[in-house]
Amino acid sequence: MAKYNYDKKVLKGLTPFPFLGEVKARNAAIAAAPAILPKSVYNANILGRRLHPAVQHCRIQKVVDHGDAKSFTLIPDRDRGTEALAYFRASQYVSVALNIDGAIVHKPYTIRSGPREALGSEGSYTLTIKRTQPAYASAWILEHWQEGDAVDISGPLGDFYYQDLRDAKHVIAIAGGSGITPFYSMAQAIVDGVEDFDLTILYGSRKADGILLKEEIEEVAARSSGRVRVVHVLSDEEQPRYEHGFITAELIQKYAPVGPYSVFMCGPKAMYVFGEAQCKRLGLPKRLYRMEMSGDYMGVVNNPDYPKDQIGKQYSLTVLIRGEKTQIPCKADESLLWALEKAGIKAPAHCRSGECGWCHSRLVKGQVYIPAEADGRRLGDIKFNWIHPCVSFPLSDIELEIFPTAD
Numbered sequence: 031m032a033k034y035n036y037d038k039k040v041l042k043g044l045t046p047f048p049f050l051g052e053v054k055a056r057n058a059a060i061a062a063a064p065a066i067l068p069k070s071v072y073n074a075n076i077l078g079r080r081l082h083p084a085v086q087h088c089r090i091q092k093v094v095d096h097g098d099a100k101s102f103t104l105i106p107d108r109d110r111g112t113e114a115l116a117y118f119r120a121s122q123y124v125s126v127a128l129n130i131d132g133a134i135v136h137k138p139y140t141i142r143s144g145p146r147e148a149l150g151s152e153g154s155y156t157l158t159i160k161r162t163q164p165a166y167a168s169a170w171i172l173e174h175w176q177e178g179d180a181v182d183i184s185g186p187l188g189d190f191y192y193q194d195l196r197d198a199k200h201v202i203a204i205a206g207g208s209g210i211t212p213f214y215s216m217a218q219a220i221v222d223g224v225e226d227f228d229l230t231i232l233y234g235s236r237k238a239d240g241i242l243l244k245e246e247i248e249e250v251a252a253r254s255s256g257r258v259r260v261v262h263v264l265s266d267e268e269q270p271r272y273e274h275g276f277i278t279a280e281l282i283q284k285y286a287p288v289g290p291y292s293v294f295m296c297g298p299k300a301m302y303v304f305g306e307a308q309c310k311r312l313g314l315p316k317r318l319y320r321m322e323m324s325g326d327y328m329g330v331v332n333n334p335d336y337p338k339d340q341i342g343k344q345y346s347l348t349v350l351i352r353g354e355k356t357q358i359p360c361k362a363d364e365s366l367l368w369a370l371e372k373a374g375i376k377a378p379a380h381c382r383s384g385e386c387g388w389c390h391s392r393l394v395k396g397q398v399y400i401p402a403e404a405d406g407r408r409l410g411d412i413k414f415n416w417i418h419p420c421v422s423f424p425l426s427d428i429e430l431e432i433f434p435t436a437d
């Protein structure tokens with residue numbers, strides 16, 4: 031049997047000698063080079079900065095009042111260095127930097143407009159912000175933001191967008207209140223030819239006269255050649271041409287296509303608990319239903335595994351930033367992030383729900399409660415005591431090292 035399975039003759043002409051001088055030649059070239067880095071601008075870096083800017087400086091171009099919500103159109107503020115807004119995937123959010131009476135707060139809000147509207151130097155984002163209960167940042171924004179105001183936002187974030195490798199070609203969207211905003215963006219993207227799937231929105235509201243963006247979303251659906259459908263579901267009144275009650279498995283089935291479909295949910299936590307139960311009743315595999323998770327983790331004390339003897343307690347939080355310590359109070363039922371913000375400490379945060387990892391901090395001392403469904407830590411984080419303060423609630427006095435970013 032032949033020892034080699036290739037023709038050795040072709041290697042005969044090869045010799046290592048030409049390579050022996052390579053190291054010497056390279057060292058000589060390095061020694062002769064100037065001691066400054068060459069100025070190179072790589073397209074990949076330019077694109078990376080365009081798509082993922084740390085901060086986008088904007089101005090409010092237009093405000094539309096919807097009653098207990100407002101829509102704000104944001105455009106790039108060239109005077110402050112933002113030439114164009116970053117492109118995004120329909121349903122992504124930006125986190126808005128706010129200074130509310132000395133509290134430094136970052137709040138995530140979905141970009142309600144379609145991605146195509148962000149393109150070019152005249153591009154814009156529209157955020158529709160509804161007054162939430164308990165009202166804090168949303169109330170402050172609705173009362174303070176005016177046309178012409180300067181606003182700083184993050185780059186687009188979040189992964190609650192359509193992914194054709196995983197999601198079915200037909201999406202049933204379950205929306206509650208301002209949870210319509212990501213689906214509005216998806217609907218607009220379908221109309222613009224940016225996304226390619228069919229969308230049926232089951233839109234839950236209390237009463238017909240309180241439906242946020244009702245005319246606007248119906249107008250987008252009317253331009254979609256049948257690819258976007260909106261079904262209004264009223265919980266507190268019966269009206270002809272509206273569905274009544276909750277968004278149950280039966281209702282989903284009534285509007286679902288014959289073939290496979292995915293279910294996307296955006297709305298309050300109670301809606302997720304109910305919606306997930308309906309998806310399980312329908313026998314949907316986990317990969318075919320999901321929820322938008324950005325926003326404050328609410329109602330921690332109602333979790334079955336939350337230690338109820340903590341309710342009403344207050345602890346001390348020692349914050350370590352670049353070797354300097356500051357002591358502030360923190361309540362057991364409020365996240366560590368919230369305690370930092372109230373104390374005017376510029377803590378890094380975007381999603382506020384344990385998802386993005388931006389607030390990643392080191393727990394030096396103390397015990398915290400972390401809700402299982404919001405625990406986005408990796409095994410290494412758990413082993414070396416790294417936590418997400420946005421979803422960590424104190425069970426004792428705490429010492430925490432945080433790492434504020436420059437922006």
Ligand code: FES
Pocket residue numbers: 378379380381382383384385386387388389390418419420421
């Ligand atoms: S702000 Fe996103 S994980 Fe805490």
